[in-house]
Amino acid sequence: MSEKAWQELYSEVGAALKPSPIRELLKLTKKPGMISFAGGNPDPAIFPVKEFAEATQIFREKGEEVLQYGMTEGFEPLKGFLANWMAPKMGRVTQPEEMLITTGSQQVTDLFCSVMVDPGDTVIVEEPTYPGALHTMKNHRVRFLGVPCDENGMQVELLPDIIRKARAEGRKIKFIYTIVNFQNPSGYTLSENRRRRLLEISIETGIPIYEDDPYGLLRYNGTDQPTIFSMDTQGMVLYAGSFSKILAPGSRVGWVVAPKDVTRKMVMVKQGVDMCTSVVAQAAVYEYCRLGYLDGHLPKILDHYRKKRDAMATAFREVLPENAVYSIPEGGFFFWIRLPGIDTKELFYKAVENGVAFVIGESFYPSGGGKDYLRACFTFAQPEEIGEGARRLALAIKEVSGK
Numbered sequence: 001m002s003e004k005a006w007q008e009l010y011s012e013v014g015a016a017l018k019p020s021p022i023r024e025l026l027k028l029t030k031k032p033g034m035i036s037f038a039g040g041n042p043d044p045a046i047f048p049v050k051e052f053a054e055a056t057q058i059f060r061e062k063g064e065e066v067l068q069y070g071m072t073e074g075f076e077p078l079k080g081f082l083a084n085w086m087a088p089k090m091g092r093v094t095q096p097e098e099m100l101i102t103t104g105s106q107q108v109t110d111l112f113c114s115v116m117v118d119p120g121d122t123v124i125v126e127e128p129t130y131p132g133a134l135h136t137m138k139n140h141r142v143r144f145l146g147v148p149c150d151e152n153g154m155q156v157e158l159l160p161d162i163i164r165k166a167r168a169e170g171r172k173i174k175f176i177y178t179i180v181n182f183q184n185p186s187g188y189t190l191s192e193n194r195r196r197r198l199l200e201i202s203i204e205t206g207i208p209i210y211e212d213d214p215y216g217l218l219r220y221n222g223t224d225q226p227t228i229f230s231m232d233t234q235g236m237v238l239y240a241g242s243f244s245k246i247l248a249p250g251s252r253v254g255w256v257v258a259p260k261d262v263t264r265k266m267v268m269v270k271q272g273v274d275m276c277t278s279v280v281a282q283a284a285v286y287e288y289c290r291l292g293y294l295d296g297h298l299p300k301i302l303d304h305y306r307k308k309r310d311a312m313a314t315a316f317r318e319v320l321p322e323n324a325v326y327s328i329p330e331g332g333f334f335f336w337i338r339l340p341g342i343d344t345k346e347l348f349y350k351a352v353e354n355g356v357a358f359v360i361g362e363s364f365y366p367s368g369g370g371k372d373y374l375r376a377c378f379t380f381a382q383p384e385e386i387g388e389g390a391r392r393l394a395l396a397i398k399e400v401s402g403k
Contacts, residue, residue, distance in 0.1 A: 012119075013139055020135060035389035037376040038357040040184060040333050045382070046304045047248050048288075048297050055288035062283065070279035072271050074101025074255070078286035082241075082255055085289070089216070090239070090257065091230030097260045100267055103277045105214055105242035105254035109133050109177075111266040111273070112210060112238060112256075113140040116174045122166060124176040124207070126154045128336075128364030128373070130184045133177060133212070143171065144366040151327055153190030154178055156198045163205055175208045175238075180228065181216040182332025185364050185375035189330065195228050202236045214242045217298060219331040220306040235259040243285055245333070246298060253277060253285050305333075305379050308386065312378040315390035321397060335376045339397060344374045347400050354399075356392035 007015065059066060066075075073079070079099050087093045102108050109132075117123065119141035125134070127146035137144070145166055147154050159176075166173060176198070180190045190198070202209050211228045229239040238258040243251050256266070270276075288294060312335060313328045325338040339347070344360045351357065361373025381389055 013141065017139075020131070033355050034352070035356045035381055035385045035392065037378070037381060037389055037393075038359050039380065040377050041380040042245060042249060043304065043308075043379050043382075046301055048293060051291070051293040051297070052248070052284065052288055055284050055291060055293065058283050058287040059280075066279045066283040068279070070276040070282070072100075072267050072276045074099065074277065075279055075282035075286060078253075078282050078289070079255075081286060081289050085294075086241070086257075089227050089230065091227070094257050095260070098257050098263055100256050100258075100263050100270070101277050101282055102254045102256060102270070103274060104244060104249075104252045105212065105240045105256075106132055106136065107270075107273075107277075108212075108238075108240040108254060108256040108266075109136045109210075110139075111269050112175075112258075112262075113137055113142065114269045115262065115265040117142055118172075120172075122171045122173045124159070124162070124173060125366060126178055126183065127366070128185050128361065128370055129177070129366070130179060130212070131363050134366050137177075145171075145173070146365070146367055146369075149183070149186055149188055151188055153180070153183065153188045153194055154198070156190075156194040156201065159198070159201050160205075163201075163207070173205075173207050175210050176202065177210045177212065178228075179212045179214075181213055181225070182218065182329055182334070184215070184332070185334050185359070185361075185373075186336040187327070187329030187332055187334045188336075189222075189225060192225050195225065196231060199228055199231050199236065203234050209237045211237055211239045213239065214245050215332040216241075217246050218302065218305065218333075220302055220309060222330040229257065238262065246301065247285065247288070247294065251281050251285055253281050308378045308381075308383060311383055311386045312376065312390065315387045319390050319394035321394070321401075324397075333377050333379045335378060336373060337376060338373050340372055342397065342401055343371050345371070347374070347396055350400050351393055351396040354392040354396045356389045356396070358393070 078101060079096055083094045083099065113136065117140050120143060122143045122145055123137055124145045124147060126149050145162060147158055147162060149155065163173060178190060182189055198209065209228055227239060229237045238256060240254065240256045242254040323340050326335055329335065348360050359375040361370030364370055
């Protein structure tokens with residue numbers, strides 16, 4: 001069949017699909033000697049390879065069980081561990097019927113959209129926000145309403161007027177998506193006062209909250225903020241977590257906790273997607289946790305990444321131009337940098353020529369914006385590369401700006 005004939009058969013979603021602009025740009029970074037501040041990757045040097053290998057002993061003990069099809073809801077021992085381990089953050093021990101194990105937290109977004117949105121429905125997002133979530137939502141033909149952020153996260157005080165105006169225009173708002181801790185890309189954390197006000201607005205308007213928290217356990221300094229889920233007594237909040245940043249992304253194990261009926265609906269959708277997340281992966285992750293390795297690993301991660309964050313902060317302070325605007329994140333993976341008057345897409349090509357890569361700011365805005373911003377990840381590059389990468393970036397800025 002010809003390419004044209006195929007094109008005539010594509011669905012509206014299939015016909016509208018476009019490659020990720022981030023992925024397309026990052027193809028240019030695959031050359032020897034490149035220092036990458038681009039992809040939000042954990043450092044493989046800190047992966048607990050030995051301990052995870054030991055955890056696979058569960059296959060000897062329960063091989064017949066874990067090599068079989070599993071329950072869509074998830075591997076019960078892992079769910080039990082998570083319910084108890086996360087109880088301090090969640091405000092209580094969550095019930096099995098509230099939790100679903102997913103193939104990474106990205107799948108949570110896809111399943112939740114399948115349950116919640118029809119084509120043309122609206123989702124409220126932070127601006128900037130995680131492009132992976134935007135990509136998933138676009139596949140469901142979502143329309144977006146953006147809410148600006150500052151150093152205390154989403155400017156929640158703007159929400160009532162945004163919601164009133166959108167509803168007056170006839171838009172159906174299905175949920176509010178927020179990355180509450182060390183947000184990707186900004187590194188901002190939603191303040192406790194704003195979390196409480198966001199929940200109040202959710203209850204007042206009947207619009208649920210999708211609290212995405214892949215970085216919440218990666219705090220290097222400062223004080224933990226309570227989850228919105230822990231404040232919720234009305235069943236308005238869905239909470240998503242992941243092992244990708246605290247263990248290894250290759251595990252592809254995430255989880256979601258939501259009101260029981262919502263979880264049941266997502267289970268039904270998942271049955272038609274992949275039946276269940278790999279039981280092999282779930283069982284290995286569970287055994288790793290049961291042996292106490294996760295609790296022992298987290299302090300090592302925090303110490304490792306804290307040093308890298310501090311190294312990047314020092315390097316940027318020494319070499320970036322005086323008008324560069326950024327703050328030092330208290331956790332997570334990212335620096336979010338504004339370079340007034342510079343188009344960071346143009347800067348990207350010059351930086352790649354100089355041997356350093358980042359992600360351009362406009363990738364994080366669903367409706368345009370961010371052209372003078374860039375995201376720099378500090379977790380993946382090795383310590384000896386961070387200073388040199390910052391120097392290469394500063395040189396590119398000088399070349400583009402002519403100063």
